[in-house]
Amino acid sequence: MALEVEVIKASRKISDRNAGKLSDVLRVAPYARVSTDTEEQLNSYKSQVAYYTDLVSKRSDWVLVDIYADEAVTGTQVTKREDFQRMINDCMDGKIDMIITKSISRFARNTLDTLKFVRMLKEKNIAVFFEDENINTLTMDGELLLVILSSVAQQEVENISANVKKGLKMKMKRGELVGFQSCLGYDYDPATKKISINEAESEIIRYIFQRYVDGMGAYVIAKELTEAGHKTKNGRIEWQDTSILGVIKNEKYKGDLLQGKTFTVDPISKRRLENCGEEDQFYVKNHHEPIVSEEVFDKAQAILHRRGENRRRGEKGKRDKYSRKFAFSSMLECAFCHTSFSRRCWHSGTPHEKAVWQCITSTKKGKKYCPHSKGLDEKLIEDAFVESYKLVCRNHTDIIDELIKRMESVFSDQNSQRRLNKLNSEIQALEQKRCKLIDLCLDEKIDRPTYEQKYAELDASLTGLLEEKTQLEQSAQEEIDTSKRLEHFRKVLRTNELLPSFDRTVFESIVDKIIIGTDADPEQLNPYKLTFVYKTGFQNSIQGKKRGQSSKKPLKNEGGELCSYSQHNTCRIRCIVGKTVM
Missing domain, CATH: 3.40.50.1390 (Resolvase, N-terminal catalytic domain)
Structure with missing residues (x-):
């Protein structure tokens, strides 16, 4: 079918x-x-x-x-x-x-x-x-x-996207401002595409840079601005340390402009990344009116670079966080292992609570890696600075006169600026000779072998002078910085003749670091000796009191005379005028 x-x-x-x-x-x-x-x-x-x-x-x-x-x-x-x-x-x-x-x-x-x-x-x-x-x-x-x-x-x-990106790069190459809205301290005019200083906000920027150059960390500066009630560009009252670091890194505050800091990976995901060399960047000098001087800005960058050096090297366990939350943060150096001291709180939450500073190597790696270091009471370090400062103030005329003599002798020996001026004239003369040599070659007044020989000689001489100029410029700047540090030191001494108690501002203004302990004599290592290194290069040392040591017995100094400060927690004081730091 x-x-x-x-x-x-x-x-x-x-x-x-x-x-x-x-x-x-x-x-x-x-x-x-x-x-x-x-x-x-x-x-x-x-x-x-x-x-x-x-x-x-x-x-x-x-x-x-x-x-x-x-x-x-x-x-x-x-x-x-x-x-x-x-x-x-x-x-x-x-x-x-x-x-x-x-x-x-x-x-x-x-x-x-x-x-x-x-x-x-x-x-x-x-x-x-x-x-x-x-x-x-x-x-x-x-x-x-x-x-x-x-x-x-x-x-x-x-x-x-490619056409738009190309157009934006052409604008950047011409020095035009692209993609900028505003930032703290500056106002942006969309009509003229110019930026101008906001006087009220610019004071905050100057304060941030000055405090940072004086030694403060981003954490402390952010805390100070928050407590003072200053507002961020977005109107927030609370400041963050990342915002402070963003200000320090921003080249706009010295009048320059860097464009192309970030780039878009692709127009589909629109993911933006920090430009680490993948795309062209455009740097414009003297683009607008600066808020801080180039000298202050460069000094802040040097501090920022130094504090982040360990992190860039990728050393494990050595994250160089420089917050300056406390007065002695990153200021105490162990004489035995040359690492910093960190702050710890003993007997926390009890009536016997106290702050103590200890060697980082000893606390993190173990006592066997730095067996000679000891923990120091924060109050003891503060009192030691007060004693050190009294010694400086009572004898500051002689000390400053000695430092001035050393400075003058150093300046008279180096004369970097005068040599630099002479060097610039020599470089200009060589460049003129090189230009004339090129003209002679183009006019066929000399043969090619002679031209190449003479050009190589001039180029070698010019290269040597330029290298010498770079070194001299660095030396001249160091001389200027040292002179300014000395003048600042004298000003602080005249303003603050005596300290009744520890003053953080005075301490940070004049002290570069404190070396804890001494290993000068291998048989008699001293973990309680505090050496104050001032920013001018002057040093003095104070013997701190050990735990359990009685301070009633008058002590004698190294010369056999009674110590005038034996009634305090610090005893023997020895003045050491160190080499001026250049």
């Missing part, structure tokens, strides 16, 4: 099906988007909304669910399009049967996002209709055409 097969022709489309039920009316959701907030684009946005409203109203088999539209957002990242996300959620909830949009580029400019959402909606029998391409995702035979067209849309984005 032969089989008979009757073919029943298809009469509907899958797009007519809604959640397994047949329907003659489609619930339609138009989607519109513009990528910028310019007047032209916003007019286009309004036109799209009006167009789709009219389009749906003319179709009897369509019913409008809602118009979903995003203004001034990119099409490369779906997460930033709130209305797009709302539309997709409504589709998943079964409220929409078909999405209508102008083109693939309006739906998404990312190939992966286009395919992801088309497939997701297709599983729910929800169609996406692209008008310009005339593609209905439920009736198309395959995804090949969609992939090709969405890839073209993505390539268009990448081409636009």
Whole structure:
């Protein structure tokens, strides 16, 4: 018996099906988007909304669910399009049967996002209709055409991004300000594209740099600004140490401009990274009025570089965090292992609580790595400085006179600035000779071998003079810095003749570091000796009291005379005028 097969022709489309039920009316959701907030684009946005409203109203088999539209957002990242996300959620909830949009580029400019959402909606029998391409995702035979067209849309984005990036680089190369809004201390005028000093905020910038140069860390400066009630550029009252470091690193405060600090990896993810040499940067000197001098800025950078040196070397266990939270932070040096001291709190939460400073090597690695160091009471170190300062003040005339004599002898021996002036004249003369030599060669007045020989001789001489000039400039700057430090030291001494108690400001103004202990005599190591090294190079040493040592018995100094300060927690005082630090 032969089989008979009757073919029943298809009469509907899958797009007519809604959640397994047949329907003659489609619930339609138009989607519109513009990528910028310019007047032209916003007019286009309004036109799209009006167009789709009219389009749906003319179709009897369509019913409008809602118009979903995003203004001034990119099409490369779906997460930033709130209305797009709302539309997709409504589709998943079964409220929409078909999405209508102008083109693939309006739906998404990312190939992966286009395919992801088309497939997701297709599983729910929800169609996406692209008008310009005339593609209905439920009736198309395959995804090949969609992939090709969405890839073209993505390539268009990448081409636009490359052209924009090229244009921005050309502006930077001309010295134009690109992408700057404002920063603390400066105001930005969008009309003239110029920046000007904000007098009120500039005082905060000068304060930050001055405190940092004086030895403060970012943590302490941030705390001081918070307590003083100063506000950040964003209006926040609480300051962070990262904000302080951002100010210190910002070259704008010395009047220069560095552009290209960050770059966009690609226009799809829009991920930005710090520029570590992957893209060109553009540095403009004397771009605008500075808030701090170049000398202060460079000094701050030198301090910043020194404090971060260990971290850059990648040494484990030696993170050189220089917060200066406490007066003696990063100021105490162990004489035995040459590491810093850290602050610890003994008997915390009890009436016997006290702050003690201990060698980092001893506390972190173990006593066997620095067996001779001892913990010192913070109060003992403070009292020792008061005694050291009294000694300096009572004899400061002789000490300063001695230092001035040494400084004058050093300056008279070096004369870096005078030699530098002479060197500049010699360099200028050699450059003129080199230019004349080139002219002679171009005019064919000398032969090529002679030219090359003479040019090599001049170039070698010029290179030697330039190297000498670099060294002399450094020496001249060191002489200037030393002179300024000496003058500052004298000023502090005259202003603060005596200290009734420990004063952190005075301490940080004149002391460079304190060396704890001495290993001069291997048989008699002294862990309680404190050597104060002042910023001028002057030093004096104080013998701290050991725990359990009685201070009632008058002690004699090294000369056999009674010590005038034996009634305090510090005893023997010895004055050592050290070599001036250049």
